[in-house]
Amino acid sequence: MISATDIIIDDTTLRDGEQTAGVVFSRSEKLAIARMLDSIGVQEIECGIPAMGRDEQDSIRALVELGLAARLITWNRALVPEIRASLDCGVTAVDISLSVSDQMIERKLKKDRCAVTEQLKAALGFAKDHHLYVSVGGEDAGRADLSFLVELLEITRALGGDRFRFCDTLGMLDPFTMFERVAFLRAAVPEVAIEVHTHNDLGMATANAIAGIRAGARFVNTTVNGLGERAGNAALEEVVMGLKHACAIDTGINTHRFRELSLMVAKASRRHLPAWKPVVGKRVFAHESGLHADGVLKDPYNYEGFDPAEVGLSRQIVVGKHSGCSGMIERYRKLGIVLSRPDADLLLPVIRHEALRRKRDLKDRELMEIYLAGAALLQAA
Template sequence: MNQPASAIEILDTTLRDGEQTHGVSFSPAEKTNIGKALLERVRVDRIEVASARVSRGEIEAVSGIIDWARGAGLADRVEVLGFVDHGKSVDWILKSGGRVINLLAKGSEKHCRHQLGKTLGEHLNDLRANIELAREKGLAVNLYLEDWSNGYRDSRGFVYRLMDGLADTGVGHFMLPDTLGVMTPEQVTAAMTDMIRRFPHLKFDFHPHNDYGLATANVIAAVQAGAAAVHCTINCLGERAGNASLAEVAVNLRDQLGLNPRIDETHLVQVGELVEHFSGKRTAHNAPIVGEDVFTQTAGIHADGDHKASLYHTRLSPERFARSRRYALGKLAGKASLLKNLERLDISLSEENQHKVLQRVIELGDSKKAITSDDLPFIIAEVLEGKDYTHVELLSCTVTSSLDLQSTASIRVRLQDEVLTAAGSGNGGFDAFTGALAKILKKKGLALPRLVDFEVRIPKGGRSDALTECIITWACETGEVRTRGVHYNQVFAAINATLRVLNLQIQGSLQQSRSIDPTA
């Protein structure tokens, strides 16, 4: 069954199922901000925001989202998972201001018998009573058939009888979950097609899990079979291997199926970063659509094709997502990769110097050094001048840290042609170092740029004596700049990254003054 171009709905369950990710717990304020972003900026059709009766803080979170949604005319798009509990979930949702309950039923005979200890008839009686109560109190009702995928496989008769017993209850959406992520796209197609043909007047949602890495493919199969709505989360959050990615689902619906979901793609990355920050779960750099590296070309032949005729561009362009294409520098880089990065940095080199710089890039890449466009000015300086920028050089440094005492740092620095010393204290060794450095810079009318982000990591599988990589993002006058420092001591890795941005800053000032006064 084919869907009309605008028929498919997307429900995002980041705030409910996504919060079942191990180690993730959103505060009420975080939930409100994510909910607003999903409905207002990303423009998903519906959001599922919590499970009823979880905690006192949860009702505060739901109330905050509902209060905002009511003012924006979106309260009917906010849904809460509820349980067969003699109306307790209904009352909890009403108290929060909610208007929609997603009632949890047992979609498999095994769950019904072994978890509830009830017959299908008994479970149906409980469900009908809860649905009737919810509707009498003004709530719209959707119904999850928990473990439907296994239930359909093991005992279709149970699923059919369950549906027959609920078809006349006024349920808006029957939600069919692949609770344990066990289905293939072919199985989803067959099962969804069967359900829709047997119950043509009912609306079915498909709720995937990604245990076999098939969540997005299964969503596409469900939509092709005629599902009215599909469920997903930001950044694939969810229990175990997570759910389907909202970004992947939205883009595939548009590009592969020719549908027109409401999703505003330009906000997908931004909201993904918001969820990443609040959840503490980092997104893989190669995650489709939202990963840091997915619009980076590494092979020189690809950069060459793009440089000549955009040969490696597809409909999946970075501009759709308010991003830009990048060309990696490393052992696989070619002349076109270098040219693309030089254009971005507005640097011109002769043919001879381009060749020298490219050879150095390949040499560094061959030694497994990670090279970014931010490194390129240093490589150019190394090739053309035989060294990195060394306007500032750390000659000696002592950093001490003690329990319940401030850290201290004493440094001796060469700043251009002058050797200066200073001491500082602070909340940790790096803070103490920057305090001491600030005193030296102030004497010369200089200052460090504002620190925006700070990341420290070691290689996977590393040991306690492994190299530490520190990446710092700075807010410079020309925009954000990232610098990297590597050292066995994480404080000194951060110090190296700091000296690097300071050298860049001074070099930029010198170049600017020379362009104004060529004799300078």
């Protein structure tokens, strides 16, 4: 079984997350996010792109000065000047990225595969000569020829690279294909650890990240709330909880602050956190329908896969159009009103009618108004 020590979370909220169109983090926000990521046990933080200039470099130096337990890693193109800029920031780990699909090599770089291999040799050689920990980032690896990827992994192994980042840059893979390709690369060059970097263009970033881990990847990129280019990256909270509860793989991350972390990043990014957001949305543990509310009141595990407190949330019993008596009785109990089952039967049609009229569930004040208006009816009954 895969254990917590086998999986390294590399969170890239401060790099790929900030590359979400229109998102900018202030330096104080970056420091706060990094501190919280570190405090919950995230092992590695991709903290920025030194080649962007002085402001970015100063922010990275400030992060280095925090003395976090998490390793800080910067993102660079596989170019010596950019790696040198990372060295000047004081980091000890770099990702050096280069395009690896024929589509990008020919149509973006206007080069050939030989040029890419030579670029990798020069950049990786320089980085290792300067004693850096190196992740070789394969941009668009998801669309690359597998034999060429093996060649790049062999170069990575020969020159002392520490891992290879398999990037589904366009989010076009499905979990089955992700599993097959990562498993193939692990078997072909077992000495080089694999990292998976997934995008959510087809809504499969989390599934692909987990598939990559199941196939043997040891490192996984995430962002808080799934921020990132276009449709975003695999969400930290989803990957961690998915591994824990769907795969029985505990990453060792303290999940109890996930809601707090998500709200912090939502505020800093000015990107609203949907109420239905998996794992951390404020209503993902809200129950309205009569069947579900009754079941969860009898035993939460009837309709909850894990305790909401595990991610910093709490259960909500919602009263609305689809409510039954059990949920309504429980909601009134929390308002200090004890309803008998016959009383609940009398009020339920009124509740449902009001919810239908308002097109939403009912608030405490409205429930009290309905109860008081119906008090005479209840007494007569």
